[in-house]
Amino acid sequence: MTTRVVTTLFDGGGFFEGPRWRDGTWWVSDFYRHTVSRVAPDGTETVVVEVPAQPSGLGWMPDGALVISSMKDHRVLRYLDGSLSEMADLSGLATGHLNDLVVSSAGHVYVGNFGFDLMGGGTPATADLVRVDPDGQVTVVATDLRFPNGMVITPDSSTLIVGETTGNRYTAFSIGADGSLMDRRTWASFAPAPTGETFAEQLGQVVVAPDGCTLDAEGHLWVADALGNRAVRVAPGGEMVEEISGPDGLGVYACQLGGPNGTTLLMCCAPDFFEHNRATAREARLATVEVDVPHAGLP
Numbered sequence: 001m002t003t004r005v006v007t008t009l010f011d012g013g014g015f016f017e018g019p020r021w022r023d024g025t026w027w028v029s030d031f032y033r034h035t036v037s038r039v040a041p042d043g044t045e046t047v048v049v050e051v052p053a054q055p056s057g058l059g060w061m062p063d064g065a066l067v068i069s070s071m072k073d074h075r076v077l078r079y080l081d082g083s084l085s086e087m088a089d090l091s092g093l094a095t096g097h098l099n100d101l102v103v104s105s106a107g108h109v110y111v112g113n114f115g116f117d118l119m120g121g122g123t124p125a126t127a128d129l130v131r132v133d134p135d136g137q138v139t140v141v142a143t144d145l146r147f148p149n150g151m152v153i154t155p156d157s158s159t160l161i162v163g164e165t166t167g168n169r170y171t172a173f174s175i176g177a178d179g180s181l182m183d184r185r186t187w188a189s190f191a192p193a194p195t196g197e198t199f200a201e202q203l204g205q206v207v208v209a210p211d212g213c214t215l216d217a218e219g220h221l222w223v224a225d226a227l228g229n230r231a232v233r234v235a236p237g238g239e240m241v242e243e244i245s246g247p248d249g250l251g252v253y254a255c256q257l258g259g260p261n262g263t264t265l266l267m268c269c270a271p272d273f274f275e276h277n278r279a280t281a282r283e284a285r286l287a288t289v290e291v292d293v294p295h296a297g298l299p
Contacts, residue, residue, distance in 0.1 A: 021258020
């Protein structure tokens, strides 16, 4: 078994999400500090923009604009040349906080949401996946997803894979030329879909809770298991071929391959994900570990 050395890159965040590697630096959102930041490989943080309603997913349009999901007001924001503007308002479509997103090479933004009031103890419900086009037009492209979360697009732009945090699975779609999603299928399954009526009951039936994820050049996913305090490397179908524990027992809620060779795995770590615990605490950490197979696809 390969021994991996996990190193702290940055400590003292609120709750990190949406990690990305671009232009020689890491990019992350922080829910509870309401910031999107760059974090250099030496751990130096530079705040890029503040998002009052809580930032999550990040991506870039073909013109270089940064796209941000603003969680609590259900908006997709666009940041370019120091200016933050609204790209789309998903208030009529999102039934929970906006969550992660992925931007295709054509500039289609795919956005998930919780589907219900997670932090307020709401009854679990499925959610839609929404596509925002470059002109701001909004379309529901998939329905009945169980907490759609981290997403990737394959290097040939043919397939979108989305994690269902309370579904014990990853679901794949073929991407049409117009950005539509077709041919829905299970990409990986870890256990049957939970049947509990409450969120707590469902969590008790989750074997792997897919949160943020990143694709490698062998077609495997590194998956942040939101309940397992670990990142796992998953083969198509669902076999877990490697596991890296969160440092000091911390949970792992997102991950991304990057670095100069594409083989640095950044993990977003925190004691838990509950807002009432994390909103004022500064215990979140960014940790890195070198792995064998480099990044592929988007983000």
